Amino acid sequence: MIEMINVYKKYPNGIVAANGIDVKIEQGDFVYVVGPSGAGKTTFIKMMYREERPTSGDIMINGINLATIKNSRVPHLRRQIGVVFQDFKLLPRLNVYENVAFALEVIEETPKVIRKKVMDVLELVGLKHKARMFPTELSGGEQQRVSIARSIVNTPKLVIADEPTGNLDPETSWEIMNIFEEINARGTTIIMATHNREIVNTIRHRVIAVEGGLITRDEYRGEYGYEG
Amino acid sequence: MKARTLGRHFRESLKSISRNGWMTFASVAAVTVTLLLVGVFVMIMMNLNKVADDLEKDVEIKVYVELTAEETSITKLEEDIRTTTGVAEVVYSPKGDELSKLVVDFGEDLKLFEQQNPLHNVFYIKATNPQETKKVAQKLDRLDNTFEVKYGEGKIEKLFTFLNTGRNVGLVLILALLFTAMFLISNTIRITIIARRRDIEIMKLVGATNWFIRIPFILEGMWLGILGSIVPITLVTVLYYNIHSLLAPRLEQGKLFELLDFSPFIYQVNGLILLMGILIGVWGSFMSVRKFLRV
Secondary structure, X not given: OEEXXXXXXXXXXXXXXXXXXXXXXXXXXXXXXXXXXXXXXHHHHHHHOOOOOOOEEEEEEOOEEOOOOOHHHHHHHHOOEEEEOOOOOOOOOOOHHHHHHXXXXXXXXXXXXXXXXXXXXXXXXOOHHHOOOOHHHOOHHHHHHHHHHHHHOOOOOEEEEEOOOOOOOHHHHHHHHHHHHHHHHOOOEEEEEOOOHHHHHHOOOEEEEEEOOEEEEEEOOOOOOOOO | OOHHHHHHHHHHHHHHHHHOOHHHHHHHHHHHHHHHHHHHHHHHHHHHHHHHHHHHHOOOEEEEEOXXXXXXXXXXXXXXXXXXXXXXXXXXXXXXXXXHHHHHHHOHHHHHHHOOOOOOXXXXXXXXXXXXXXXXXXXXXXXXXXXXXXXXXOHHHHHHHHHHHHHHHHHHHHHXXXXXXXXHHHHHHHHHHHOOHHHHHHHHHOOOOHHHHHHHHHHHHHHHHHHHHHHHHHHHHHHHHHHHHHHHHHHHHHOOOOOOOHHHHHHHHHHHHHXXXXXXXXXXXXXXXXXXXXX
C-alpha cells in the first residue's frame, strides 16, 4: 500500500531529515513511528500526505508517486488519506458538525449523504450530542475526537496521525487510542507518530524507530525502546 | 463544480460574514468611509464639470456685418458662416433687435436712435467645440462682408485655462482617491484574511482545492463591498437631494449654470459606488487569499 524507496529530504536550511529511507507498509497495518525530537519523525509523516516533498527517492501510495504528483492533484490525494494532528487543526468558526462535514463538502457529496455520514461518525467518536458546539467549547480530548471523526468520515484506507495524544492527559489519551483501535479493526491502515511509551508498550503494534533521518529499528509487536 | 457546491459556497460566505463579527465590521467600516469619500467627491466633481460645460457653452462669437452690406450679401454671409467647419449654431439678429436689447438694458432714452439706427446687424455663433472658439472666429473674420468678429479675446482663453486646470486637478484627485480607496480596503480585507490563514491551511490539508477555498472568500469580499456601500449610497442620495432642492431653484434664476438633475445622476453615482465596493471587495479577497493558498 505504502512504499518509500530511498527517500532523501534536505530542507533549505541544510538539515537532512530523511537520509535514505526504505519502508513498506501493508494495508491494515497499525504502525507507531517513534524516535527522539528532531530525528525526522514529523518529516517522515508529512511526506506521506505531501505536506513535504522528498528531495529525491519515491513515495508510492496506492500506486500514486508523491514525489512526482502535480500540485493540482494533491487535494485529490489528501481526500484518500485521513490526517490527525497534535493540535487538532479544527476550523474555529465552524461547529463540530460543520468541521466534520467539510471533508465531505470538499468531494461534493450530496447533503443527504453528508448528514448521514457525519452523524454516524460522530456517534462512533461519542460526540453526537455536541454536534452544534464550537471547538473552543470543547475539551482537548473532545477536539481530538472531532479531528479523528473528520479524518475518517470519508472512509479513507489510510489514517495518518502526528502525535495525536501529545496535548492530552493520560486518561483521554487512552480514549483516543481506543478509537484508533476501532478504526484499525475495520481494516484501515494507521500510521501514528508518538512519544507515548506507555501506549506503545501496552497496545502492541509494529514500531518503526526513526533516528538521524534513518530507520534504525522496525519490528512487529515492538517496544517504545527509549528511556522516557 | 456542481450547482449545489456553488450554493454551499454562498451559504458559507454568508455564515462567515455573520460569524466573523468584528472583522466584518472593521472591513465594512473601511469600505463605508472610503466609498463615502469617493461618492461625495465624484458628486462634487461631476457638478463642477457640468458648471464648466455650461460656462463654455455660453461662449459666443459675435460677427458684426458690414453696414454697407445688402440683403443678398447678408444671406450669402449667413450661408458662408453655416458652412464654416466648427460652427454649431447661428442666430441672426438684425440691428433693430440689437437696439431693442440696448433699450431693455439701458433705458427708454435710447429709443431716439430708432430713427437712424447706428448699430450693425449681428450673427451670434456657437462653436461645436467651445475650446476651438478662437480658431472659428479667425476663420469667420476672413469671410466677406464682416465688419468685426468678437469673441471675448483674452477673457475666454483665461476661462478655458482655468476650467481645464480645474478638470485636470479633479481627475487627478479622483484617481488618487480611488487608488487610496483600493489600498485601504484591500488592506483591511487582507488583515481579516491573514487572521484566517490557519483556516486556509487546514482546508488544504483536508483536501480542498484552491477554488473550493477561494470562492467563499471572494463571495465574502463581495458581501463586504455591498454592505459597505449601503451607508454611502443612502447618505449621498439624501445629501444630493437636499442640496439639489435647495440650490437648483436659485441657480435657475441666474441662468448661468445649473446642477445636474437628481435623476439619473444620483443613480449613476450610486451604481458607481456599489460597483466599486463589489470590485474592491472581490479584488481584495482574491489577492489576499492568493498569498496563503501555496500550502
